[in-house]
Amino acid sequence: MEQDRLQSKDRFPETDEHKISPVVASANPASGQLLALVAQQPFFKGMSEHLIRLLADSIMEMRFKPGHWLFQQREQANRFYLILEGKVRIESEVKELGMVPIRTLGPGDDLAWAWLFPPYRMHFSARAIEPTRAIFFYGTRLREKCEGNHELGYQLMKRVAEVVVRNLNATQQRLMEFTHASDLKP
Numbered sequence: 001m002e003q004d005r006l007q008s009k010d011r012f013p014e015t016d017e018h019k020i021s022p023v024v025a026s027a028n029p030a031s032g033q034l035l036a037l038v039a040q041q042p043f044f045k046g047m048s049e050h051l052i053r054l055l056a057d058s059i060m061e062m063r064f065k066p067g068h069w070l071f072q073q074r075e076q077a078n079r080f081y082l083i084l085e086g087k088v089r090i091e092s093e094v095k096e097l098g099m100v101p102i103r104t105l106g107p108g109d110d111l112a113w114a115w116l117f118p119p120y121r122m123h124f125s126a127r128a129i130e131p132t133r134a135i136f137f138y139g140t141r142l143r144e145k146c147e148g149n150h151e152l153g154y155q156l157m158k159r160v161a162e163v164v165v166r167n168l169n170a171t172q173q174r175l176m177e178f179t180h181a182s183d184l185k186p
Contacts, residue, residue: 030056038135041082043110043159051152058141064088064128070112072125077114078140083107086132091125092171099125103170113160115139 030038038044038059039052062081064070070081073093081088087106091099102124105111114122116139146153 030059034059034061034135037084038082041110041135042108043082043163047155047159051149051155054145054149054152055137055142058138058145060136062134062136064132064134066128066130068128070126070128070134071122073122075122077112077120077122078138080110080112080115080137080139081134082137083109083111084133084135086134087129088126088132088134089129090167091127092123093125100174102174103167104129110163112139113163115143116157116160 035052035056038055039047039049044052061084064086070088071077071079073091083105085107087104088109088111089104090102090111092102094100105126111126112122114120142156146156
């Protein structure tokens with residue numbers, strides 16, 4: 001019966017990520033189990049199954065060891081991630097201060113949206129601070145799909161706008177903390 005649910009093309013199977021470990025996508029398109037996991041992530045909640053299925057050839061599961069860089073500031077932006085397990089620190093390089101921690105992300109969070117906007121360069125750096133499991137998305141492929149399917153593009157842009165505002169607020173808060181701390185120094 002479970003096998004029938006996983007093979008159904010009409011509906012994503014319900015998975016309990018704590019009991020069933022998703023299959024690592026080693027070949028495209030992604031497994032139904034991995035697509036079901038994508039559909040359960042907060043970023044994709046409410047997106048139609050049809051649109052999520054369009055992502056199948058653009059995703060795979062990845063794992064990162066503590067200290068591993070997911071990406072670095074000013075690198076080409078051609079990917080993004082949804083964090084399933086672990087923690088990732090977002091950092092920014094600031095003259096005279098070096099790498100400044102901006103925010104720590106964990107399960108359910110998403111990162112690296114610069115693939116959508118010219119000049120397609122990462123604005124921050126991100127590294128795993130504990131063992132991390134994430135879904136990797138090929139941003140370049142998705143950008144092409146958004147051009148060809150405007151409903152997919154609209155749904156992604158609507159969600160990305162929320163993420164951008166949230167990240168801007170977090171960055172602003174962090175900069176205010178640094179400014180306040182430097183004002184206190186003699």
